[in-house]
Amino acid sequence: MNEKTDLNDGQIQLAVTGANCASCVNTIESALKSVDGITGAHMNLADRTATATGHADPQALIRAVESSGYGASQIEDPDAADDRKQEEDRKQYKTLLVKMAVSLGLGLGLMIWGMGFGTMMVTSENQPIWLTLGVVTLGVMAVTGGHFFSGAWKAFRHHNANMDTLIALGTGTAWVYSMTVASIPDALPEMARHVYFEASAMIIGLINLGQALELRAKGKTSEAVRRLLDLRAKTARVIRDGEEQDLPVEQVRAGDHIRVRPGEKLPVDGEITEGSTRVDESMLTGEPMPVSKGEGDEVSAGTINTHGSIIYKATRVGSETALAQIIRLVKKAQGSKPAIGRLADRISSIFVPSVMLIAVVSALVWYNVGPEPAVVHMMVAATTVLIIACPCALGLATPMSVMVGVGKAAEYGALIRQGDALQTAGKLDLVILDKTGTITEGHPAVTRFHATDGDTRRLLALAAGLEQHSEHPLAEAIMAKAKDQGATPDNVTRFEALNGKGVQGELDGQTARLGNRRWLESENIDLAELQEEANAITAEAGTPLFLALGNQALGVVGVADAVKQDSEAAIRRLHDAGIRVMMVTGDVDGTARAIAEKTGIDDYRAEVLPEDKATIVSEMRGKGYTVAMVGDGINDAPALAAADVGFAIGTGTDVAIESAGITLMRGSLHGVADAIEISRATVRNIHQNLFGAFAYNSLGIPVAAGLLYPLWGILMSPILAGAAMSLSSVTVVTNANRLRLFKTTSNAGKEGNQ
């Protein structure tokens, strides 16, 4: 399938281990890009996967990542990789907790010893004890924090610095200093013979704790994808050679007939061949009401058969189902980075070496102008600066929110293609709507009917009797209405379709005619009685069709492309969000005006040729608007591509729309408002995260360097810095998770009505 190749061809996905911060992202991306044949690389910190675009040996990519200090393995089957990653995350979570317990245990023990029973000062009596404890601390640091040191070393060899560098330098400095004190106390002034073994152990413990909490919160952010994955049925009841058998869903082939009983999940995409039912598609489209389906209708994997028993023929199986495509799309978008996130990456790549410089500068300042014991102060200040400045919160700020935001949008049936669309959708101030199929249903329907003698059922029976032989779209509308009203089509003979006039036939020896006014009047049929009703139909952008039997006018049927029930409410929501709404249509001015007035649209352009829609989009962008174009994705592709954000209104579960930034699975305009509200909430969340992370670092570093000391005598302890650092990443991840609770106003409205 096309969709599959588009997403997978020339892309190699790797699962990356050991990456913790924004600078890791840069290192890994440039390592991948340096491999021959790779044109682009992209690392997603939130789910720790990297995607390389181009053609290269996966092993070469793995080696490139490994030699820059991280671990990598190729993801061949995304589903299996997902399960494996969950399993690994669980294991890593446990490991981190054990490591935390060991290092915090030692650190706390030393602290209690120092404060309660003994002293942290080295004397000639306790020197052997401190030397032993120093070796023990080194052992604990190696076991519980070895990954920081190896990561830092690997990065260093390649002229890179990352979060590991800062932790390793910070805790290493404290240990080396303490060990020096313990070995040669006499070389230092008496006041400076203080050991900081507990700081090294505590910092590693706290950072392990922070990473464990982060891992758990991260698991929650990918819930949207997991929810979609859970929609997949495990087995299917396949009818082969007249026998029903339960088969694993992987063994279902296109063309198989499958029976689904009420309450069961549909295993693959297909077309109903027997029976009729109502299908709950809410998990795919966000549409809350089950949809009626009968023979010949398409059904999708992952939806639930709520009503009758059906048999359907599988058309798309495995990775080709709409559900599988949605999962791929959502995953891909979750990993993509909006512009705002790339800025954070650039900043943090120069950030770590800068912090190292600041640490050296503050150490020198303390040494030169600080109070005694200067050596202790310089060591504490440098260590604290290194520890508090870890940029992990900065690296997590954007991807975490994007992941939750994209998942949230998918819940509402809006599939976002890239992070950029998510960011731009929040800034929109003009939405241009295509008329047909977007504001309206896209196919004609009977909107009004009026019988001269009041017998509307007879009117529809005759109209349907005439139209049942016709293949015109109007005929379908009339047939549907007749069925709806319980009118059985009359048995009309000698049917004839007259181009530009209407249709005629014979009933009980009389000529029956259904058509436009000019034709019927030319046949000497008096329509004056129906004038008022006909005017009402025209005013609503409909087409009046007059019906006559013999010379007697029987009534009039209004057929129009009806405005979708919720279009008006959705447009009001856009207005409430401060967005101007404009309509473009190929229809004549009168029809366009009627629709615009009915739905409250601010402005419209009528008689627009399809190819001119893109020009109008560009024109409005030129006027300074941030423009969204909403259309059906096929005819409107150029206009969708020309807009800042293109919204393709999908029909049901057809997601293969490449030209749009956002695809709406449900044919409702509410999706546009939902997507915009979610985007705004996500961008707001990213801003909060970035602000928090930057503020934390820009406040934390000066305090750690001792800027408050001259004023109030406050010098931060390295242990507190370690706790604050862990807390900052946990805060960012928690704030991103808050987005999961976000509800759009459509939801609020719905709840209010219930």
Place this chain on the structure above:
Amino acid sequence: MNALLVNAGGLILMAAIVWWFWLSPSGGGEPNHDHSHHH
């Protein structure tokens, strides 16, 4: 004497940081020359 050594050491350290991470030719990450390492 001590003060001089410490300050000079600090300045050299800073110069080394700037050189190693920003100015040296393989800075900015060109990690593909070491294939001996296996994770």
